[in-house]
Amino acid sequence: MSANPSDSHILAWARLMKASQLVLGAVEAELKAAGFPPLAWYDVLLELNREERGRLRPVEIEGRLLIAQHNVSRLIDRLEKAGYVARQRCQDDGRGQVISITDEGRALLKTMWPCYRQAIQTHVAAKLTEMDARDLADLLSNLIDG
Template identity: 35%
Template sequence: MERVTDAELAAWRGFIKAHAQVIERIEQDLSREKRVPLSTYDVLIALFEAPGRKLRLKDLTSKMVLTKSGITRLIDRLEKDGLIVRAKSEEDGRGLYAVLTDEGEAQLRRAWPVYAQGIKRYFASALSEEDVRGVTAAMEAIRRHVAAASPQ
């Protein structure tokens, strides 16, 4: 097994700690402003960006960080709150889609300014333009590496 260097471990810990702090602050801001939490926002934005504003539930689950049971509970809650609806697949009749409702889009749009301000305040304002390019390149390199190493 290849050894993790002290520098690699420090970079990893820095990434994890910074991520946790930024997310916690943005969550606090969203809560204070009575906006949807980030887990809800993540589902709503995934649906908003999808063709027809809908995704098969299994595809939505693969885009989320939550466990399968966690995403199921979240989808149940979002449907109860009127932010999404479930619809049967028109192609095969077996699969289910999560579909963004008008209210879901409205809540997404209400949350975005708070979220965007948090990104700027807690993340981007700490970085120079060169740092932003470096972080972007590093995250893309990691994403490509993981994608190439992951079984499809």
């Protein structure tokens, strides 16, 4: 591999960024129009819900979502204020805390999913064949998995 990216690599980078911004913006707009909170709320609640005990430490949330720590803290504050998550002291570390999803948080996930699913259908699935989607997922895994 050369020391500098080729024109094709630069074009791929630019289109990846543009597609990401456009699709994410469209999905966010649909959620907002339906009266839902931002997609980041859904993502945090989904990660908590996926856990058997429904709770994670803030640093685990940060790692799974790749959001800066200060943004995770503010996001958790907003979710807690809305009643979708609760904070508890970490039993293993008296200074630490765990964040757990509440029944209200689980209900929000279920309520948001049909709108989110439709937005994915409209802005991704309707524009890619099944084979294209598989190929794109495979290509993107090269960037994610390193």
